[in-house]
Amino acid sequence: MAIVNLDVDVNQAEIRNYIYQQLEAALEEVLFTWDIEQMAKRTCMSKRFLENEFLHDPRMKLLERRKERGKRFWFYEESKEVMKQIMDEW
Secondary structure (H helix, E strand, O other): OOOOOOOOOOOOHHHHHHHHEEEEEEEHOOEEOOHHHHHHHHHHOOHHHHHHHHHHHHHHHHHOOOOOOOOEEEEHHHHHHHHHHHHHHO
């Protein structure tokens, strides 16, 4: 029986990018709305920063859903696109 020695070169950045894309695709299927807690967690931004830079923007206000004095929610896909637009304006 022959012993085989196998060397494999792995591109870590490419693997990380692939995993990130797969996770994003899975999240898009699952998330319909998100709140500020999820927004902060998924964007790696503080709630205060999100409030100051994104959530007071009129485009985000249009997407906000909330009952009187209730928890605020935003549609995931639409708000993500608006956040990208806002970031492109910086």
